[in-house]
Amino acid sequence: xxxxxxxLHAYGMGGTIRTVINQANAMAAAGHEVGLASVVRRxxxxxxxxxSRVEMIDVVDLRGKAPVxxxxxxxxxxxxxxxxxxxxxxxxxxxxxxxxxxxxxxGVLVTTxxxxxxxxxxxxxxxxxRVAQDHMHLGRYKPGVRAAIxxxxxxxxxxxxxxxxxxxxxxxxxGGRVRTAHxxxxxxxxxxxxxxxxxxxxxTAGRLTGQKGFDLLIPAFAQVVHRHPDWRLYxxxxxxxxxxxxxxxxxxxLYNHVFLMGPxxxxxxxxxxxxxxxxxxxxxxxxxxxxxxxxCGLPVASFDCPTxxxxxxxxxxxxxxxxxxxxxxxxxxxxxxxxxxxxxxRLGDAGRETATRYGPDVIRSRWEALFAELIEAKxxxxxxxxxxxxxxx
Amino acid sequence: xxxxxxxxxxxxxxxxxxxxxxxxxxxxxxxVPADRLWRVRLTLRAPGRPVSVRGRVLRPFxxxxxxxxxxxxxxxxxxxxxxxxxxxxxxxxxxxxxxxAACWDVHxxxxxxGESLELRLGRHCGVPPKAQxxxxxxxxxxxxxxxxxxxxYRADNDLSVESRRTR
Numbered sequence: 001x002x003x004x005x006x007x008l009h010a011y012g013m014g015g016t017i018r019t020v021i022n023q024a025n026a027m028a029a030a031g032h033e034v035g036l037a038s039v040v041r042r043x044x045x046x047x048x049x050x051x052s053r054v055e056m057i058d059v060v061d062l063r064g065k066a067p068v069x070x071x072x073x074x075x076x077x078x079x080x081x082x083x084x085x086x087x088x089x090x091x092x093x094x095x096x097x098x099x100x101x102x103x104x105x106x107g108v109l110v111t112t113x114x115x116x117x118x119x120x121x122x123x124x125x126x127x128x129x130r131v132a133q134d135h136m137h138l139g140r141y142k143p144g145v146r147a148a149i150x151x152x153x154x155x156x157x158x159x160x161x162x163x164x165x166x167x168x169x170x171x172x173x174x175g176g177r178v179r180t181a182h183x184x185x186x187x188x189x190x191x192x193x194x195x196x197x198x199x200x201x202x203x204t205a206g207r208l209t210g211q212k213g214f215d216l217l218i219p220a221f222a223q224v225v226h227r228h229p230d231w232r233l234y235x236x237x238x239x240x241x242x243x244x245x246x247x248x249x250x251x252x253x254l255y256n257h258v259f260l261m262g263p264x265x266x267x268x269x270x271x272x273x274x275x276x277x278x279x280x281x282x283x284x285x286x287x288x289x290x291x292x293x294x295x296c297g298l299p300v301a302s303f304d305c306p307t308x309x310x311x312x313x314x315x316x317x318x319x320x321x322x323x324x325x326x327x328x329x330x331x332x333x334x335x336x337x338x339x340x341x342x343x344x345x346r347l348g349d350a351g352r353e354t355a356t357r358y359g360p361d362v363i364r365s366r367w368e369a370l371f372a373e374l375i376e377a378k379x380x381x382x383x384x385x386x387x388x389x390x391x392x393x
Numbered sequence: 394x395x396x397x398x399x400x401x402x403x404x405x406x407x408x409x410x411x412x413x414x415x416x417x418x419x420x421x422x423x424x425v426p427a428d429r430l431w432r433v434r435l436t437l438r439a440p441g442r443p444v445s446v447r448g449r450v451l452r453p454f455x456x457x458x459x460x461x462x463x464x465x466x467x468x469x470x471x472x473x474x475x476x477x478x479x480x481x482x483x484x485x486x487x488x489x490x491x492x493x494a495a496c497w498d499v500h501x502x503x504x505x506x507g508e509s510l511e512l513r514l515g516r517h518c519g520v521p522p523k524a525q526x527x528x529x530x531x532x533x534x535x536x537x538x539x540x541x542x543x544x545x546y547r548a549d550n551d552l553s554v555e556s557r558r559t560r
Contacts, residue, residue: 246528249528250528250529250530251530253409253410253411253530255408255410255527255528255529255530256406256407256408256409256527259526259527260525260526261525261526262525262526
């Protein structure tokens, strides 16, 4: 089958980009005709390996052009204010993407963020199977974005959430007017280097932004250091909050214990050199990094965010969940894992087992089944599929 | 410890920048004798090229002053086994007029029985690169001369101490 994935910037860095490229690679490896469209392009090369069988398509090439700063450039009129990437959707970008959509001649179109999903709902031809993927969750969107979603998503053929909880929210909000499904993101591979749980290192990774809650984790780790001064916290990633986090590290005099490591292209390797993973996000869609940590055999201590970690982690079985934004609870969970090596190993082993449910082949077959069902439903004379139930639960 | 052509160094385990002190804790390499007097010596680095007009005007006077400036230290290090610990009081990192900023490389030195040993202080084991991943807070000193000082790792993972005059 022919599948076109659309990312806002396929050459950028981030969880959504990584997982969509993983999906595209898996589909291409399975023999499908796969295109990956980057609505804007600012870099020469992708941060992530793209299978040579995936056709890369640039919609608007912005290489060599000055970045559009907030409040500059002619703003687009279609993507609602409140979409986190609203600044990127200038008039030129919106028009370019609409023209691209209207030129597609068939197959499955998968768009991957609210702005792209809304434009696909309004402008993609009916001959396409139009699938919206939501990498965050409905409850996080600002009122203007949510209103547009409720109005326009029913024109799509399916809305796919990463978590069961988010799918249920969509079903309730859209009143069954569009087919929904729940398909989590896949791991890029099930073969990853494994930790031996011996290093005295807690690791975490993600963009250095408020969402990831590293400003909650650092004071929590101060409590850990008080009890276990020989343990360290490595934070991988970069972002706007770096300066603020450094200041926090300085204020707590944690510069001998908490290291801002910067981004890495070898995350699996770095995870496997650690003994515990800490997730301190204020909110998550479906935290891939948690799966990647489990895949490396790491036990996890995590906030129980509104969506995400609770669908992967069962406390005491494959990790420890603590109440949302409870820094003291997170510190206690980390101390528990530090003090109990057999528990670390037991949770790590169970975590590896959990990770197998998210292998690339398992997730790819779920997508294939959904696409086949939607294509079948588009075939003249076919029966429409049930809107809010199905095999993808 | 790094091998190759790199001169021997003493590995830092902890550097503390608080309570108006810079405290250095680490271990001597096994190849050097621990049972002798060790001191921490701060070696003034050559200044960078001035970019401002003010800097260019002051440069000859600063160079002259630097030539006669003894600088802070040395500071006695206590050694137990291969572990060493030394403290540099921040108030001693003050800068003579007209010097606006200074940066020192940090060495452990020992001069016993005519034999001189010198070890650069750095953090070469564990996580690279230190200059980005480990930073330290400035400590400010108020008074008739206001300045701030902090330790910092250089690109080669060796430690320096810098001091800047403030307004």
